[in-house]
Amino acid sequence: MGRYWRTLRRFWGTALATQLEYQANALIELxxxxxxxxxxxxxxxxxxxxxxxxxGWSWNQALMVQGFYTVFDGMSSTxxxxxxxSIVTHVREGTLDFVLLKPIDSQFWVSLRTFTPAGLSExxxxxxxxxxxxxQSGVVFTPAVLxxxxxxxxxxxxxxxxxxxxxxxxxxxxxxxxNATEVLRALLASGRYPIEAYPAPLRLLFTLVLPVxxxxxxxxxxxxxxxxxxxxxxxxxLATGFFxxxxxxxxxxxxxxxxxxx
Amino acid sequence: MRVFGLNWxxxxxxxxxxxxxxLEYRAEIALWALSGVLPFIMLSLWSGSAARAELGLDxxxxxxxxxxxxxxxxxxxxxxxxxxxxxxxxGRLSPYLIQPLHPLWxxxxxxxxxxxxxxxxxxxxxxxxxxxxxxAFWVPSLGGFVLAWxxxxxxxxxxxxxxxxxxxxxxxxxxxxxxxxxxFLPFLFFSGLLAPLTAFPPAVRAWVxxxxxxxxxxFPARVLSGDPVNLxxxxxxxxxxVLLLLPLVLxxxxxxxxxxxxxxx
Numbered sequence: 251m252g253r254y255w256r257t258l259r260r261f262w263g264t265a266l267a268t269q270l271e272y273q274a275n276a277l278i279e280l281x282x283x284x285x286x287x288x289x290x291x292x293x294x295x296x297x298x299x300x301x302x303x304x305x306g307w308s309w310n311q312a313l314m315v316q317g318f319y320t321v322f323d324g325m326s327s328t329x330x331x332x333x334x335x336s337i338v339t340h341v342r343e344g345t346l347d348f349v350l351l352k353p354i355d356s357q358f359w360v361s362l363r364t365f366t367p368a369g370l371s372e373x374x375x376x377x378x379x380x381x382x383x384x385x386q387s388g389v390v391f392t393p394a395v396l397x398x399x400x401x402x403x404x405x406x407x408x409x410x411x412x413x414x415x416x417x418x419x420x421x422x423x424x425x426x427x428x429n430a431t432e433v434l435r436a437l438l439a440s441g442r443y444p445i446e447a448y449p450a451p452l453r454l455l456f457t458l459v460l461p462v463x464x465x466x467x468x469x470x471x472x473x474x475x476x477x478x479x480x481x482x483x484x485x486x487x488l489a490t491g492f493f494x495x496x497x498x499x500x501x502x503x504x505x506x507x508x509x510x511x512x
Numbered sequence: 513m514r515v516f517g518l519n520w521x522x523x524x525x526x527x528x529x530x531x532x533x534x535l536e537y538r539a540e541i542a543l544w545a546l547s548g549v550l551p552f553i554m555l556s557l558w559s560g561s562a563a564r565a566e567l568g569l570d571x572x573x574x575x576x577x578x579x580x581x582x583x584x585x586x587x588x589x590x591x592x593x594x595x596x597x598x599x600x601x602x603g604r605l606s607p608y609l610i611q612p613l614h615p616l617w618x619x620x621x622x623x624x625x626x627x628x629x630x631x632x633x634x635x636x637x638x639x640x641x642x643x644x645x646x647x648a649f650w651v652p653s654l655g656g657f658v659l660a661w662x663x664x665x666x667x668x669x670x671x672x673x674x675x676x677x678x679x680x681x682x683x684x685x686x687x688x689x690x691x692x693x694x695x696f697l698p699f700l701f702f703s704g705l706l707a708p709l710t711a712f713p714p715a716v717r718a719w720v721x722x723x724x725x726x727x728x729x730x731f732p733a734r735v736l737s738g739d740p741v742n743l744x745x746x747x748x749x750x751x752x753x754v755l756l757l758l759p760l761v762l763x764x765x766x767x768x769x770x771x772x773x774x775x776x777x
Contacts, residue, residue, distance in 0.1 A: 278690045289701035296711045302562045429540060432547040440553045448556055
């Protein structure tokens with residue numbers, strides 16, 4: 251365990267050093283993130299008006315959902331996209347062989363090799379927005395609520411990682427379909443809005459099959475104090491299930507990996 | 513006789529080779545088509561929301577609008593900046609520059625080949641939509657269809673020229689794709705892909721109509737779905753943007769090529 255921890259610190263230390271060489275990129279990223287958040291808020295405001303709600307959510311409450319979506323979007327650009335997006339390159343160029351030969355777990359290596367600090371600004375903005383929305387909705391931040399939200403955000407993070415990893419791992423067979431993650435990203439965009447705003451069939455889809463609801467709506471509901479214990483338990487079960495599936499699928503995929511030249 | 517460096521033989525060769533090339537990547541293109549489902553997600557939101565009354569799209573008009581927006585987007589997706597950046601980085605651009613044909617034509621043919629490959633997948637998604645929403649089914653009149661086709665191609669031309677403008681900046685800077693990201697954001701919010709332009713407050717709408725974005729999705733989608741729309745003003749704006757952007761792209765491109773020193777030089 252200590253070895254993995256030390257390795258991770260090295261990985262991210264070098265990633266940070268590399269990124270510091272490209273400071274203009276961070277500036278552009280910050281600009282893009284603020285534009286994107288501004289546009290999303292404008293779009294969200296179109297659904298509201300005097301006395302109008304979206305799926306029973308008020309403007310301030312919907313801001314919390316939007317904030318949590320921004321957090322997860324930031325998480326994808328800091329952590330998931332740079333790492334999982336390069337699995338296909340490793341497969342295509344044969345460098346996955348080198349990863350597999352290293353005396354460290356290969357899933358650990360491909361999932362945590364690098365990170366893009368520029369995306370952290372988006373995480374911070376998202377947390378700020380969610381906090382502001384919660385404050386405006388009259389949420390009282392007790393330690394119990396904060397811990398539950400933190401746990402549910404982690405549950406959401408595990409679900410998102412596992413879904414992304416499952417899709418990225420299919421590149422072991424289908425090298426060309428690297429953009430399958432783009433389909434996932436398009437569907438994840440549904441998490442910008444509270445799940446209650448969607449028609450019933452989609453609600454079911456976004457809760458059980460593609461559990462976007464647990465990423466954004468559930469943490470917001472935890473803050474509002476209107477979430478039931480079974481739902482939290484379901485979230486944890488789904489997260490464990492997806493993570494186990496991702497792990498098992500990676501092991502299965504590696505058994506079918508035949509290296510680039512063979 | 514060659515017009516802009518093109519004659520029938522060159523056009524045929526370019527299109528058939530690019531189409532064959534794109535067919536090889538049909539699985540990838542199918543996934544790209546599928547990743548364009550965002551208008552449908554937005555449709556499900558809008559149709560259940562209290563704000564829908566202000567869109568001016570009653571009943572099936574809203575379904576038709578978003579399906580049309582999906583289709584217009586499918587056939588006006590542009591990726592020239594990514595292809596160009598890769599070609600410039602890998603040095604593939606140098607042989608293209610020697611050929612007696614403007615390299616941008618090659619990318620235009622690539623996009624048209626990709627659109628043709630995309631056609632069956634987009635049609636499949638549209639058919640699936642009608643299975644779920646049979647009451648929204650409609651067949652545009654022949655005239656309306658031709659107009660929508662032209663409007664979509666004009667939208668494609670504007671998007672292509674805008675992105676070529678950014679791609680030409682690759683000659684100077686390595687940040688061209690980052691700039692493209694900045695351009696994509698106003699497109700996403702103001703083109704009509706996520707919300708019909710009638711949803712925006714009048715002040716925003718008045719300002720947005722002076723940008724090229726509404727003519728990329730909203731205008732062609734309304735023509736296709738048969739909404740009452742000012743055809744003359746829409747086509748005039750589209751033509752105006754093409755005429756404004758075309759010389760800019762050509763000028764910037766020429767200046768860039770003069771500066772280009774190939775890889776490793």
